[in-house]
Every structure is written in C-alpha cells, then in structure tokens.
Amino acid sequence: MAEKTKLWYLENFNLFSGMAQQSMEEMNRKSKMKTNKKKEIIYFPDERSDTIYILKEGKVKISRIAEDGRTTTMQLIGPGEIFGEGSILGQEKHENIAEVVEDAVICTISKDMFQEMMKDNPALNLKITKFIGFRLQTIQAHVEDLVFKNAQERIESFLKRYVKNFGKQMVDGWMVRPFLKHQEIADITATARQTVNMVLNELAEQDTIKYTRRFLQVKNTSWLN
Amino acid sequence: MAEKTKLWYLENFNLFSGMAQQSMEEMNRKSKMKTNKKKEIIYFPDERSDTIYILKEGKVKISRIAEDGRTTTMQLIGPGEIFGEGSILGQEKHENIAEVVEDAVICTISKDMFQEMMKDNPALNLKITKFIGFRLQTIQAHVEDLVFKNAQERIESFLKRYVKNFGKQMVDGWMVRPFLKHQEIADITATARQTVNMVLNELAEQDTIKYTRRFLQVKNTSWLN
DNA sequence: AATTTATTGTCAGGTTTCTGACAATAAATT
DNA sequence: AATTTATTGTCAGAAACCTGACAATAAATT
Numbered sequence: 001m002a003e004k005t006k007l008w009y010l011e012n013f014n015l016f017s018g019m020a021q022q023s024m025e026e027m028n029r030k031s032k033m034k035t036n037k038k039k040e041i042i043y044f045p046d047e048r049s050d051t052i053y054i055l056k057e058g059k060v061k062i063s064r065i066a067e068d069g070r071t072t073t074m075q076l077i078g079p080g081e082i083f084g085e086g087s088i089l090g091q092e093k094h095e096n097i098a099e100v101v102e103d104a105v106i107c108t109i110s111k112d113m114f115q116e117m118m119k120d121n122p123a124l125n126l127k128i129t130k131f132i133g134f135r136l137q138t139i140q141a142h143v144e145d146l147v148f149k150n151a152q153e154r155i156e157s158f159l160k161r162y163v164k165n166f167g168k169q170m171v172d173g174w175m176v177r178p179f180l181k182h183q184e185i186a187d188i189t190a191t192a193r194q195t196v197n198m199v200l201n202e203l204a205e206q207d208t209i210k211y212t213r214r215f216l217q218v219k220n221t222s223w224l225n
Numbered sequence: 226m227a228e229k230t231k232l233w234y235l236e237n238f239n240l241f242s243g244m245a246q247q248s249m250e251e252m253n254r255k256s257k258m259k260t261n262k263k264k265e266i267i268y269f270p271d272e273r274s275d276t277i278y279i280l281k282e283g284k285v286k287i288s289r290i291a292e293d294g295r296t297t298t299m300q301l302i303g304p305g306e307i308f309g310e311g312s313i314l315g316q317e318k319h320e321n322i323a324e325v326v327e328d329a330v331i332c333t334i335s336k337d338m339f340q341e342m343m344k345d346n347p348a349l350n351l352k353i354t355k356f357i358g359f360r361l362q363t364i365q366a367h368v369e370d371l372v373f374k375n376a377q378e379r380i381e382s383f384l385k386r387y388v389k390n391f392g393k394q395m396v397d398g399w400m401v402r403p404f405l406k407h408q409e410i411a412d413i414t415a416t417a418r419q420t421v422n423m424v425l426n427e428l429a430e431q432d433t434i435k436y437t438r439r440f441l442q443v444k445n446t447s448w449l450n
Numbered sequence: 451a452a453t454t455t456a457t458t459g460t461c462a463g464g465t466t467t468c469t470g471a472c473a474a475t476a477a478a479t480t
Numbered sequence: 481a482a483t484t485t486a487t488t489g490t491c492a493g494a495a496a497c498c499t500g501a502c503a504a505t506a507a508a509t510t
Contacts, residue, residue: 146368
C-alpha cells in the first residue's frame with residue numbers, strides 16, 4: 001500500500017469532493033496532518049476554539065464532565081467527519097473534551113483560513129452548512145432518546161447505530177472491531193455499567209449478538225431494523 | 226403608541242442591526258409578517274422546511290412527540306429569536322412541532338430569498354452563523370442537564386433561565402407574566418407534573434418564589450445565582 | 451351568581467435503574 | 481508461565497421519580 005500523503009487524504013474526503021484542483025492544493029498547504037494515539041486529548045473545555053478538525057482515520061469521542069467527575073459522551077466521531085465545528089460557529093471556547101479513542105489521523109486547519117476558503121467556495125460552504133444541520137439533528141435525537149427511551153432501549157439503539165456506522169457486513173451478519181468497554185457504552189447512553197452488561201448478555205442469550213472484549217457481531221440482522 | 230409596521234419590527238431586530246437601508250427595504254419586500262394566536266401550529270413534523278421564521282413578539286414552543294403520544298419541549302423561543310433554522314441548514318423536513326404559546330408576531334421569509342440575502346451580506350451571514358452556534362450550545366446544555374441533573378435541579382435551573390429570559394426586574398425581585406402550567410414545565414424539564422408541583426411549592430415554602438397561575442415572582446434574587 | 455371545566459395539590463404504591471460490593475474472568479505485565 | 485491489573489458478571493438494597501387516583505381550588509362559561 002502506497003504511503004498516505006495528506007493530499008491523498010484530502011482528495012478522498014467527501015467534504016472536498018468536487019473541489020477544484022487549485023483549491024485542493026491550497027487546502028493542502030494550509031492544513032496540517034497529524035497522527036494521534038489512543039487516549040490523546042485533542043482539546044479541553046475552556047480551551048480557545050480557533051481550529052477545525054477533520055478526522056480521516058480512527059475514532060474521537062466528544063464528551064463532557066460534571067464538577068463531581070461524572071462523564072457523558074455527546075458523540076463518537078468517525079472517519080470522514082469534522083469536529084470542533086464550534087470554532088466556525090463563533091464560539092470562543094470549547095465546552096467539550098475531544099479524546100482519541102482509536103488511533104487517529106486528523107487534519108487541522110485554522111478557522112480563519114477555513115472561513116476564507118468557504119467564502120470563495122460555495123460548494124464547500126454548502127457542505128459545511130449541511131454538516132452543521134446534521135450535527136444539530138443528531139444532538140436533538142440524543143435529547144429525544146434521553147427523554148422517551150428507557151435504559152435498555154437507549155443501549156440497544158446505540159448498539160444499532162454503532163454497528164451501522166462502524167461495522168462491516170459479512171456472510172454471518174455485521175461485525176465491529178474493536179468493541180467498546182461497557183463503561184464507554186454506559187457513558188454514551190447515560191446508563192450504568194451494570195445495566196449495559198445486563199442488556200448485552202440478554203441480547204447474546206437470545207442469539208441476537210455475540211461479543212467478546214474485542215469485537216461485536218450482530219447475528220440476527222433483522223434486529224438492526 | 227404608533228401602529229407597528231413590519232419595517233418597524235425589522236429595524237428593531239438585532240438580527241438586522243447595522244444592515245444597510247437598502248437591504249432593509251429588500252427584506253421588508255421579501256418577507257411577510259403575520260399575527261398568530263396562542264395554540265396555532267406554525268409547522269408540523271414531516272412538513273417541508275423551506276421557510277425561516279423570525280419571532281418579534283410572543284412565545285413559540287418547539288417540541289417533539291413520541292409515537293405513544295408523550296411530548297417533550299426542546300426549546301422556548303422568545304422575541305428576537307429565529308426558528309425553523311433547519312431550512313437554511315439543508316434539512317428537507319421539520320422534525321419538530323412549532324406551536325404558538327403566547328400570541329405572536331412572526332416574520333417569515335423563504336429560505337431561498339434569505340440565503341440570497343446572506344450571500345451578499347456578510348454581517349447577516351455572521352449573525353446567523355453565531356445564532357446557529359448558540360442554538361447548538363443550548364441543545365448540548367439540554368443534554369447535559371438531562372444526564373447530570375436530577376428532576377429537582379432541572380426544574381429549578383429551567384425556572385432560573387425562564388425568569389432571566391422572559392422576566393422583568395422590579396423593586397421586589399423578578400417577575401414573569403404569564404406563568405406556565407405545571408404540565409408545560411414538566412414537558413420542558415422531562416419530569417412529571419406532580420414533581421413540578423412539589424418543587425414549586427417547596428420553593429414557595431422557603432420564600433424563594435411566589436406564584437399563582439398568572440405570574441411567577443422571584444423574591445430571593447440570590448437564588449438566580 | 452351558579453355551574454362547568456381546567457388546573458393544582460396530595461399521597462400511596464410501584465418501577466426503573468442506580469450503587470456498592472465482591473467474585474469471576476480476561477488481558478497485560480513481569 | 482505466573483502474577484498483577486483491568487474488565488466483566490452478579491446480586492441485593494436503595495433512591496429517585498413516575499403513575500394513578502382523587503380532592504381542592506381557580507378560571508371560564510352559561
């Protein structure tokens with residue numbers, strides 16, 4: 001496999017699909033690419049937000065911490081998504097923590113340069129706009145889940161989304177690897193670790209899923225809806 | 226008091242402050258103004274979203290309904306705020322219901338015209354951008370409240386926000402009028418009507434607030450933080 | 451003013467889900 | 481391979497809050 005240059009990443013990015021060659025090279029000049037290991041923190045709450053981040057590989061977790069130390073995950077960012085979008089929405093500071101949960105390749109570009117590019121690139125502008133709209137919808141769906149669904153339903157519908165977003169279809173159902181710790185699922189679904197354990201084993205019991213600490217396999221595909 | 230023309234409203238709108246006279250008149254031509262009575266529905270879920278709404282007077286409630294009929298309020302829109310912003314974020318359909326909860330004066334403009342205006346009006350563009358960022362923050366704060374706060378805390382912090390947003394400062398504390406039904410507060414805070422009742426009476430007990438069905442008064446101002 | 455309707459007040463279960471505690475297992479380290 | 485550490489499995493008890501039921505009060509209607 002050929003070495004992956006930053007331009008290679010940018011070109012394979014649907015955010016930039018259809019962008020002129022010239023703009024592409026401009027983006028390449030103006031952005032930086034970095035590899036971040038698991039557990040690295042990309043930004044903290046209260047840190048100034050003047051950068052936007054584009055994730056090419058890996059996973060990043062966007063979360064919040066309460067004063068008493070409790071934690072909740074707002075969203076999991078996967079390849080092809082941007083984060084830190086608050087910077088282009090005029091937010092001075094980050095409210096969230098962004099932490100790498102699977103070794104990541106991240107492109108960064110200063111909000112000023114990005115906005116400059118958006119100004120004379122309507123296609124990019126439109127894509128960002130749609131992305132923001134999508135983000136807004138996602139968070140509203142999160143609220144809806146918290147209000148209308150019970151713990152078991154929240155856990156199940158998260159698992160479904162997780163598999164659809166990050167899994168691969170195989171002969172014997174869907175497969176995601178690596179899997180998450182129960183505590184991580186609990187943080188995402190606003191439940192307790194023990195409840196996650198219970199739901200997971202119930203699903204395994206009825207042969208809907210099979211899992212170890214390393215992978216999650218959905219055996220009964222119709223469960224995915 | 227002079228009759229309120231639409232132009233009068235537009236000019237007193239901070240969304241358009243600093244806008245050129247010419248653009249102002251263009252906006253006036255392109256938008257419509259309407260008065261909506263309490264309980265009128267501005268839009269339903271699944272309705273096409275091709276309009277943006279600017280609220281000058283009154284209150285509008287943005288909410289969601291589950292299949293089983295349960296309801297939750299995502300936000301209360303007050304004078305000076307826009308809603309239906311999904312239209313300019315590329316969302317085909319509304320996910321929410323927008324319902325007038327206090328007789329309202331609403332300006333509407335088609336998303337196409339609005340985007341046209343944004344294109345050659347950087348100041349307007351910036352304001353909308355910031356507004357969207359603010360909306361995103363608000364919803365994230367909603368998630369945070371649901372996860373970290375218990376029912377009592379959610380109700381209290383909603384009351385504080387409500388008073389700060391919609392109340393007037395008086396010699397003897399803050400005053401909001403009209404007040405909300407307990408069920409409405411329950412819908413906003415994702416609690417039960419009876420719990421709202423309990424919290425409200427507890428606060429009245431300790432002389433923090435005083436309320437009837439018509440108004441809410443905060444007697445102990447330090448409670449507001 | 452009398453009557454009807456809507457909203458608030460109160461209370462007793464009942465449910466859901468969390469907490470804490472510890473054992474069992476798997477993974478990582480030595 | 482043996483030992484240490486991290487994660488998962490299991491359970492009992494507790495807390496928070498909801499549900500349902502009905503009475504009391506306020507508002508709206510006649």
